[in-house]
Amino acid sequence: MSTNKSKRPSLIAYTVTGEGENTFFHKIGAAWSNSKGGYQIKLAALPVNGEIVLLPPKEE
Template sequence: MTTKRKPELVAYTVTGEGEKAYWTRIGSAWAHKDGEGFNLDLAALPVNGRIVLMQPKPEGDAA
C-alpha cells in the first residue's frame, strides 16, 4: 500500500521487557475514512506474535 498520508499508528515487534526491551518497527496503520477501522501494512511478522501499535513520534525525535 502506498500513501502520502502519514500513518495514524506505527507497528512494532517488541522482545524483552522493561528497560531491556528491544523495539523493531515492522509497519504502519492508517485509519479508514469512515473511522470504523484501520488498514495495517506490515513489512515483517514477529516470531513471538507480539505487535505493539503506537502513535508516531514527531519527526526529528529520537526513537
Template structure:
C-alpha cells in the same frame, strides 16, 4: 513504510496514524523494532495494518508516531508498553 500513492499528484499520501513495533523483552530491557504502520479507514470504522515483516515471537504494539529527529528505532528503555 512504503505505501502506494493512489492520490492525485498534487496531494501527499496520508501519513500512518500508528506505527507497528515488534517488542521483545530480554531481562530488564525491551527491544523495539519497527515492522509496519496502520492507517484509519475513510469511514472511521477500522484500520488497515501493513506489516513489512511478521514476527514469530514477542508482541506487536501500535503507537502514534513521534516527532523524533533521531528516528527512535531499535532499543527503547523509555517505558513504552
C-alpha cells in the same frame, strides 16, 4: 479500499523483544485510518512471538 500512501500513518506497528533495560521495539509496519473508523495495516515483517504493538508516530 484505498489509502493515500503519502499520508502520514496514524500508528506505527512494532514487535517488542527483551525486558527491562534490554527492551527493544522493532518497527515492522504502519497503520492508516480509513473512512469506516478502522485501520489499514501494512506489515513488512511478522512477529515471531505473535504480538504487535501499535503506537502513535513520534513527533519530528
